[in-house]
Amino acid sequence: xxxxxxxxxxxxxxxxxxxxxxxxxxxxxxxxxxxxxxxxxxxxxxxxxxxxxxxxxxxxxxxxxxxxxxxxxxxxxxxxxxxxxxxxxxxxxxxxxxxxxxxxxxxxxxxxxxxxxxxxxxxxxxxxxxxxxxxxxxxxxxxxxxxxxxxxxxxxxxxxxxxxxxxxxxxxxxxxxxxxxxxxx
Numbered sequence: 532x533x534x535x536x537x538x539x540x541x542x543x544x545x546x547x548x549x550x551x552x553x554x555x556x557x558x559x560x561x562x563x564x565x566x567x568x569x570x571x572x573x574x575x576x577x578x579x580x581x582x583x584x585x586x587x588x589x590x591x592x593x594x595x596x597x598x599x600x601x602x603x604x605x606x607x608x609x610x611x612x613x614x615x616x617x618x619x620x621x622x623x624x625x626x627x628x629x630x631x632x633x634x635x636x637x638x639x640x641x642x643x644x645x646x647x648x649x650x651x652x653x654x655x656x657x658x659x660x661x662x663x664x665x666x667x668x669x670x671x672x673x674x675x676x677x678x679x680x681x682x683x684x685x686x687x688x689x690x691x692x693x694x695x696x697x698x699x700x701x702x703x704x705x706x707x708x709x710x711x712x713x714x715x716x
Contacts, residue, residue, distance in 0.1 A: 541647035545603040553585040555612040566637040573699045605648040613639045616652045628664035646682045657711045668704035685709045
C-alpha cells in the first residue's frame with residue numbers, strides 16, 4: 532500500500548514508512564533520544580540501531596497488510612523525515628477504533644507540522660479505514676501533545692491511572708478521542 536497525503540500550506544506530507552526510510556528513522560530517533568525520553572518507554576540500546584529500525588518497519592508493514600497498524604513518516608515537502616505517527620491496536624467488528632501515537636523532531640516543534648500530520652492521519656483513519664473513533668493517551672504534563680489533539684478536535688475523556696510505563700514508571704495518562712461524526716459534522 533503506497534500513498535501520500537499532503538498539506539501544502541504546512542509544507543508536509545505523510546506516507547507509510549518503508550525499508551529505505553530506516554536509516555533516516557534511526558537518525559531521527561538518535562537526534563531526539565534525550566528530548567523524547569521523558570515521554571517514551573525505556574528502550575534497550577539495541578533499539579537505536581539500523582537493524583532494529585528495519586525490523587520495526589518490517590513489522591509495521593506486516594501490520595498494515597493485516598490491517599492491525601499503520602506507521603506513517605511525516606516528511607517536509609522536499610522529502611526530509613521529521614516525525615512519525617502511528618495508528619495501532621486497530622479494532623474491527625463492533626469497535627472500529629484505533630490508538631494514535633506520534634512524535635516530531637524537536638527542531639520542528641511549534642511550527643504546526645504535527646497538528647497538520649495528525650489531521651492527515653485522521654483523514655486516512657476515517658475515509659480509508661472507515662474507523663468510527665481514534666483515541667490518544669498522553670502524559671498530563673505533555674502540553675504540546677495536548678495542543679495537537681485539541682487543535683484537531685479531540686475531546687478529553689478522562690484519566691487512565693498508571694496506564695503506560697513511560698521512562699521506567701507507570702504513569703497516568705489523559706485519554707482523548709475523536710469520532711468520525713466530530714469531523715464530518
